[in-house]
Amino acid sequence: MSSSRSPFDLPHRLSLSAQTAAAIRKAIEQGLWEGHVPSERRLCDVFKVSRPTVRTALHALAKEGWLEIRQGCRNRILPRRKQAATPRNRVIGVISAEPVSQLAHASFNGVTALRTTLADHGFATEMLVCQANRPSTQRRKIEAFVREHRVHGCVLMSVSKEVQQWFMEHGVPALVLGSCHPSVRLPSIDVDNQSVCRHAVGVLLGKGHRSVALVLPDTQMAGDLASETGFLEGVQRHPQKEEITAVVIRHDGTALHLSSRLDVYFRSATPPTGLLVVKPWHVFSVILYLLKRGLTMPDTVSLIARDQDQLFSTVLPSIAHYPFDDHTMARRLSRLVLKLVNEGGLPAEPHLIFPRHFPGESVKPPRGHA
């Protein structure tokens, strides 16, 4: 782990186009050109770079309001309003739906690493906890936060669709940590929950389970939607799909409600013998439910966790789950955020992490299976 503020100069890692943009910006500020900037091909000559590089630089400048780009015309330099528009601070906002202290360990670790890296590059971080109250209240809080801190950009952690949309519509640079809603186009970085769940249900069915359930908190989070999709895909793809009972057990996140929902299914004619559980803490809720009901794991019920937790691999029986490397995740995240703030934006595409599969002892063939 490195220090909070590094005594070293870090390599700045600016892309060539970002460097070019800076050079062009400076030339404009100094008034080296009148009215228009030179043509793309000319700029290539001047700055000794290739055309795609010049083009990305120009478009970055256009997004910053320095230029107007129109096909066929020369790129017009916009009259500069006296700097009033962008005296942004070197601050990154981190917006989370949950208080940091309640985050899963891996996420907390990631946020910490991110803050450290950003600090090394001279960026402060500001947290906003934005729990799901009224959408309008939420919007007001976010607007106030962004305005007040004059953030360069924001990291959005498991926030609602509305919040994601707000950032998309207002053009504030943002990176979604977690998945984007299908309707939102923002850059994001997340575990590929869909593949994970597809794989996990394949494991259960492959072991011979014929009644499986996905235990899922009923938030409208994008990652959870993806999990459900993956789960159903996995069931669909199984060769003997006609004999399979597959249910999605939604709960509101409290142990009480979860346990009453589990009751419904475990008292039914075809109680699940294979569970796929979303979120580490709900894994423990489920285990305690089984303990209370006198069900055993893995003999009566097999269990796979969608996420990771330090405990899963150290307890006995160990719990099948999908770990990924904290450190790699943190590095990718930090690099993306730096790019986001250095270049004022990122392509709106998902960056997926593929966790490993940890088989664990919590999965066995169901009773009476050959």
Added chain:
Amino acid sequence: MSSSRSPFDLPHRLSLSAQTAAAIRKAIEQGLWEGHVPSERRLCDVFKVSRPTVRTALHALAKEGWLEIRQGCRNRILPRRKQAATPRNRVIGVISAEPVSQLAHASFNGVTALRTTLADHGFATEMLVCQANRPSTQRRKIEAFVREHRVHGCVLMSVSKEVQQWFMEHGVPALVLGSCHPSVRLPSIDVDNQSVCRHAVGVLLGKGHRSVALVLPDTQMAGDLASETGFLEGVQRHPQKEEITAVVIRHDGTALHLSSRLDVYFRSATPPTGLLVVKPWHVFSVILYLLKRGLTMPDTVSLIARDQDQLFSTVLPSIAHYPFDDHTMARRLSRLVLKLVNEGGLPAEPHLIFPRHFPGESVKPPRGHA
């Protein structure tokens, strides 16, 4: 067309390794390192680049005559000119027996808060993970660490007695986060585990339990010794002490060993009906053991956790434990460390935190108790 000097700033187009080389060169010039540069892998962390990049940079520097590179040896800094011995850096060392990512959430949170506070006061922090191998290896690592970083002081997290002694003997300012060994006189800040365990055993006995056990990892950590003392005190103080069976179940921290130790006691004539379990993750190991054995909680076995965990209060049945306020702890810790480094020392006295008692649903009178 060619002018000898472009009026524009050209993109400098330095490769990442060249930038890294420049950064390392500067660090050497400033005398930030003594004798050797850090290892390649460490430099990767510091400068946030990959190993091939670091290697290219180091070899470039070697060609410039800054370094001598020899396989198997650390890369020696060649004497260029006498640098005045620099005073100590504004660096605080944090020494932990476990990797940070494996820390309990509360501890991790505390460390993070500490680093933030120190950073605000202009102190960097450096971590040293010092797992329990040979005492002499440990000592060497610590000596190298302290010398290399020229720390102002250190925070010692759950380290062995030997390490604590080293700091006492060498007069390096240190604060023990956790308890001091009886033989060591250093300032410390810790939860009052002795009182907590005394109280917890009182709760169990008060509910009517007559066979109680303390489940304890068999490290020679001071905090765990204090727990045992408190546990035995609590038993001693109970009015009907003659009927009581009280055992201390020591385990080596692995789920396998823990479960075999539990087996011994749960198969005995007087199986424990009340458990006091040290460390959150062992609580879960114990619960899974009960699950495997078909024992129920709290009906057959009552359970109290000595420590705190986010999950304890949210699962069902909730688990009796001893929470304390993260934030308060972090504040007290930061203040102590600042005082330590500002004044070059602290009185060698323990600062105790008294957690609250969270009753929880995991404690009930034993079966057959009126």
Added chain:
DNA sequence: TCCACTGGTAATACGATATGAGCAGCTCCC
């Protein structure tokens, strides 16, 4: 000797950049 650390090397994947060719819109001169 063994173990834990050091640097050395290689294979692979990926992304940023460079290059070139061809397309489409706008201007201006003929």
Added chain:
DNA sequence: GGGAGCTGCTCATATCGTATTACCAGTGGA
């Protein structure tokens, strides 16, 4: 008015640097 010659736009492809992951080899302390 029309076309030459600008402009910016798009695509495919080649190349290089970097990141990642292994595994190997030398050193030095227990």
